Amino acid sequence: MASKIRQAGWYRALAFTILGIAVCIGLSTGLRAAFGLNPVYDGTAVLQISLLMVPIFFLGGIGCFDYWLRWASGRKVVDDHADHGAKSWKDYFKVNTDHKVIGIQYICVSFFFMFVGGLMAMLVRAELAAPGRQFVDPNTYNGLFSVHATLLIFLFVIPVFAGIANYVLPLMIGAPDMAFPRLNALSFWMLPLAGVMMLLSFLAPGGSFAAGWTAYAPLSVDAPIGQAFFTIAVQFAGASSIATALNFLVTIITMRAPGMTFFRMPLLVWANFSTSLLVVIATPFIAASQFMVLLDRALGFNFFNPAGGGDVLMYQHVFWFYSHPAVYIMMLPGFGIISEVLATRARKPVFGYRMMAFSLLAIVLLGFTVWAHHMFVSGMPNWVRIPMMATTAIIAIPTGIKIFSWVATLWRGVLKMDTPMLWATGFIAMFTLGGISGVMLAMVPLDIHVSDTYFIVAHIHYVLFGGSLFTIFAGIYFWFPKMTGRMFNEKLGKIHFWLTFVFFNLTFAPMHLIGVQGMPRRVSDYAEQFATWNMIISISSFILGLSSLLFLYNMVASWRSGPKASSNPWNSLTIEWQVSSPPPIFNFDTIPSVVGGPYEYGVPGAVHAIVGDPAKDLVPAGAGATEGHS
Amino acid sequence: MWVSLAAIIVVASAIGIGIMLAISWFPAQGSNVAPKIDTFWNVLIVVSVPIFVSVVTMMLFSIWRWRQRPGEEGLDGPPIHGSTKLEVIWTIIPTIIIAALSTYAAILLLDIQAAPAKGTRVVNVNGIQFAWNFETKTDAGPVKSNLLYLPVNEPVTFDIRSKDVIHAFWVPAFRMQVDAVPGITTSYSLTPTKVGSFDIVCAELCGLGHAYMRSTVTVLPPARYKAVMAGLAHASAAVGGSK
Numbered sequence: 001m002a003s004k005i006r007q008a009g010w011y012r013a014l015a016f017t018i019l020g021i022a023v024c025i026g027l028s029t030g031l032r033a034a035f036g037l038n039p040v041y042d043g044t045a046v047l048q049i050s051l052l053m054v055p056i057f058f059l060g061g062i063g064c065f066d067y068w069l070r071w072a073s074g075r076k077v078v079d080d081h082a083d084h085g086a087k088s089w090k091d092y093f094k095v096n097t098d099h100k101v102i103g104i105q106y107i108c109v110s111f112f113f114m115f116v117g118g119l120m121a122m123l124v125r126a127e128l129a130a131p132g133r134q135f136v137d138p139n140t141y142n143g144l145f146s147v148h149a150t151l152l153i154f155l156f157v158i159p160v161f162a163g164i165a166n167y168v169l170p171l172m173i174g175a176p177d178m179a180f181p182r183l184n185a186l187s188f189w190m191l192p193l194a195g196v197m198m199l200l201s202f203l204a205p206g207g208s209f210a211a212g213w214t215a216y217a218p219l220s221v222d223a224p225i226g227q228a229f230f231t232i233a234v235q236f237a238g239a240s241s242i243a244t245a246l247n248f249l250v251t252i253i254t255m256r257a258p259g260m261t262f263f264r265m266p267l268l269v270w271a272n273f274s275t276s277l278l279v280v281i282a283t284p285f286i287a288a289s290q291f292m293v294l295l296d297r298a299l300g301f302n303f304f305n306p307a308g309g310g311d312v313l314m315y316q317h318v319f320w321f322y323s324h325p326a327v328y329i330m331m332l333p334g335f336g337i338i339s340e341v342l343a344t345r346a347r348k349p350v351f352g353y354r355m356m357a358f359s360l361l362a363i364v365l366l367g368f369t370v371w372a373h374h375m376f377v378s379g380m381p382n383w384v385r386i387p388m389m390a391t392t393a394i395i396a397i398p399t400g401i402k403i404f405s406w407v408a409t410l411w412r413g414v415l416k417m418d419t420p421m422l423w424a425t426g427f428i429a430m431f432t433l434g435g436i437s438g439v440m441l442a443m444v445p446l447d448i449h450v451s452d453t454y455f456i457v458a459h460i461h462y463v464l465f466g467g468s469l470f471t472i473f474a475g476i477y478f479w480f481p482k483m484t485g486r487m488f489n490e491k492l493g494k495i496h497f498w499l500t501f502v503f504f505n506l507t508f509a510p511m512h513l514i515g516v517q518g519m520p521r522r523v524s525d526y527a528e529q530f531a532t533w534n535m536i537i538s539i540s541s542f543i544l545g546l547s548s549l550l551f552l553y554n555m556v557a558s559w560r561s562g563p564k565a566s567s568n569p570w571n572s573l574t575i576e577w578q579v580s581s582p583p584p585i586f587n588f589d590t591i592p593s594v595v596g597g598p599y600e601y602g603v604p605g606a607v608h609a610i611v612g613d614p615a616k617d618l619v620p621a622g623a624g625a626t627e628g629h630s
Numbered sequence: 631m632w633v634s635l636a637a638i639i640v641v642a643s644a645i646g647i648g649i650m651l652a653i654s655w656f657p658a659q660g661s662n663v664a665p666k667i668d669t670f671w672n673v674l675i676v677v678s679v680p681i682f683v684s685v686v687t688m689m690l691f692s693i694w695r696w697r698q699r700p701g702e703e704g705l706d707g708p709p710i711h712g713s714t715k716l717e718v719i720w721t722i723i724p725t726i727i728i729a730a731l732s733t734y735a736a737i738l739l740l741d742i743q744a745a746p747a748k749g750t751r752v753v754n755v756n757g758i759q760f761a762w763n764f765e766t767k768t769d770a771g772p773v774k775s776n777l778l779y780l781p782v783n784e785p786v787t788f789d790i791r792s793k794d795v796i797h798a799f800w801v802p803a804f805r806m807q808v809d810a811v812p813g814i815t816t817s818y819s820l821t822p823t824k825v826g827s828f829d830i831v832c833a834e835l836c837g838l839g840h841a842y843m844r845s846t847v848t849v850l851p852p853a854r855y856k857a858v859m860a861g862l863a864h865a866s867a868a869v870g871g872s873k
Contacts, residue, residue, distance in 0.1 A: 216834075218812060307813075311813070312811050313814075377808050379814055389736070400721075404716075410688075413696055414705045415698055416697075417693060440674050445735055452807075516656060517802070601706045
């Protein structure tokens with residue numbers, strides 16, 4: 001037992017967590033006694049300090065810092081790759097430095113939180129099925145939609161893209177791993193902590209955080225202690241995000257295989273390069289906004305208290321300076337996925353490759369100039385509205401270029417309309433709708449009327465569900481054979497798509513209408529006139545929710561016993577498909593050399609990269625790593 | 631092929647625009663602002679539908695015409711890498727559309743946010759968790775109430791404040807909305823144009839009772855308005871006196 005506690009792992013994590021709580025109690029009571037505060041023990045104070053510090057103890061216990069601490073203290077460190085790669089399923093529950101293991105960890109944890117957050121959406125829709133109170137009181141209701149949004153944004157869409165890229169990106173650029181594998185592991189482990197913290201808020205006195213995922217001050221400052229769980233969990237999710245983005249940037253800039261110039265990079269790599277720029281620059285702003293709320297709450301600062309000289313609108317400016325770019329953080333990686341899927345399944349080069357790359361960078365740049373379009377009716381100075389409208393509308397131009405180029409990629413191809421392709425084309429249609437309602441919302445006179453209505457709810461779900469989630473499904477199906485070495489059930493995948501597509505639209509399209517007609521968002525009760533539509537929306541949403549179970553079953557069953565996948569089932573040119581499925585533990589025996597563009601489909605004899613003849617003993621029979629070139 | 635594709639897009643767009651314009655989107659038009667917003671909405675529909683229809687038609691046509699058929703498993707499409715001409719076209723056309731819409735929107739915005747004439751009636755709107763309070767000065771004295779009364783066809787300015795958290799003062803029939811922000815006074819002006827009762831809704835999450843923070847604005851003919859306000863002023867004074 002004692003040796004188990006000394007070893008990095010779950011036992012030590014538990015011991016460290018208990019130790020951490022004890023330290024926090026000691027720290028809080030000690031300081032309060034020193035300042036002569038009465039009572040000496042204050043539960044709220046202990047809780048807030050614990051939320052900040054105990055996760056760090058846990059991370060220490062699970063083993064995220066072992067190597068660094070040993071190295072920093074001058075002790076001998078062995079680079080034996082003991083924490084690299086997974087030999088059994090148990091290794092996925094340990095700190096691991098293999099980008100492929102971390103990728104899977106990210107994806108599985110993110111999908112866990114997608115199902116939890118989705119379940120909350122079902123509860124929200126159950127409450128909204130009819131006017132009046134059905135199941136939950138207003139406080140619980142506010143908590144449900146707040147935690148739903150927070151989980152799906154910070155614990156699903158953002159990290160699942162990081163997970164997919166973690167797995168695929170180093171392979172795509174011919175790198176043996178990410179640039180900082182231990183930082184990569186730390187980034188991952190902060191994530192479940194943030195998610196668990198958000199869920200634990202339901203146990204807090206006064207209920208979970210209930211000020212929406214936007215947590216506007218002063219509502220969030222005055223809220224019960226559950227709000228602190230959001231304020232602090234976001235710090236961990238944000239730190240995870242920033243560290244991963246730095247890791248991607250360094251990996252992409254320094255670890256590309258010889259010959260992989262920027263303009264030979266697959267667009268998924270471009271997309272994650274752009275996303276990481278956004279994350280590194282913008283994410284500190286949400287950290288700042290939440291630290292200011294925390295200081296207001298815990299220590300009586302007056303950042304957002306007008307009576308103390310504070311400024312209420314400042315919260316929104318700082319918050320949206322992150323949270324608008326965050327919209328692109330949740331979309332650009334999906335753009336990358338779609339480009340990969342379309343080119344491979346349409347058997348054609350991505351149309352206008354360079355413009356596709358430049359438009360990503362244009363979105364990054366413009367993304368920083370539009371934050372106040374969330375604040376058209378916030379009471380900020382009127383003159384700001386027209387410039388922010390213009391910059392917002394301009395983003396439609398690079399986005400339009402992407403949509404038109406994708407359609408042009410399909411033109412005259414040989415289209416294999418399988419599951420990944422259905423999601424990709426479904427995405428184009430749904431995202432076009434989300435983009436159009438986005439341009440409408442940019443138009444200030446209309447936005448004044450529909451601000452904070454169900455029109456907004458419809459728009460964000462067309463962008464984040466019909467947009468981001470469709471690309472995530474496309475990507476998961478597309479790389480499933482590579483990640484697991486097995487094929488998924490194609491028929492189930494198609495049924496999953498059609499059920500989701502139909503009931504997604506039945507759920508969210510009517511929300512445009514009831515929004516314009518006057519139903520505000522974030523309400524547990526509404527006027528009688530909206531009853532019929534809400535019933536239709538709720539029923540559709542339940543079927544939409546159920547359809548995700550098909551996906552879950554398909555993934556689990558196929559991973560366990562699906563037919564074996566070859567190394568390159570889609571006959572793709574990019575490098576990740578030129579190694580076995582799943583790839584060998586260090587990806588490549590010899591670093592590949594890149595000799596051409598990534599999408600030279602239809603060019604006779606075209607090769608993207610020469611992947612060194614892999615040692616036969618690493619590759620299972622029948623999974624020849626170079627068959628894609630034949 | 632091109633002619634039939636163009637025909638499909640034109641016909642489908644026409645049908646789409648027809649359906650979208652036939653839908654009754656908005657609540658009653660209760661202010662001078664409402665018809666302008668509704669017209670703007672119709673313009674947005676007319677511009678948007680063809681864009682969506684074009685994208686989807688081209689995509690579905692490609693899927694229908696070039697989907698992989700048995701025996702084509704090993705085939706690749708032609709290596710078309712792009713077309714500068716096309717890319718320039720689909721950069722310039724959206725730019726023109728965006729510029730035109732933004733210009734229209736900017737002119738409309740400047741119109742609806744124009745400063746009110748001097749002497750316009752001012753209603754002080756106070757949002758508190760979870761109700762609206764309205765204060766109006768009348769000849770018979772100040773009127774405080776939870777229900778809002780306005781005379782028809784007379785311009786009014788709302789000065790909006792909050793003491794606790796952020797609320798949003800929205801009358802869907804008037805099509806105008808602004809947040810009530812602690813520490814500052816926000817405002818907008820409009821002219822009610824229709825006699826009747828309309829919902830007042832809080833559109834910014836303000837806590838437990840947010841869903842129930844609703845009230846009613848009653849727009850009355852001027853003579854009737856005067857009578858009602860006189861009665862309310864009397865009641866307000868009585869309440870004030872008894873304190």
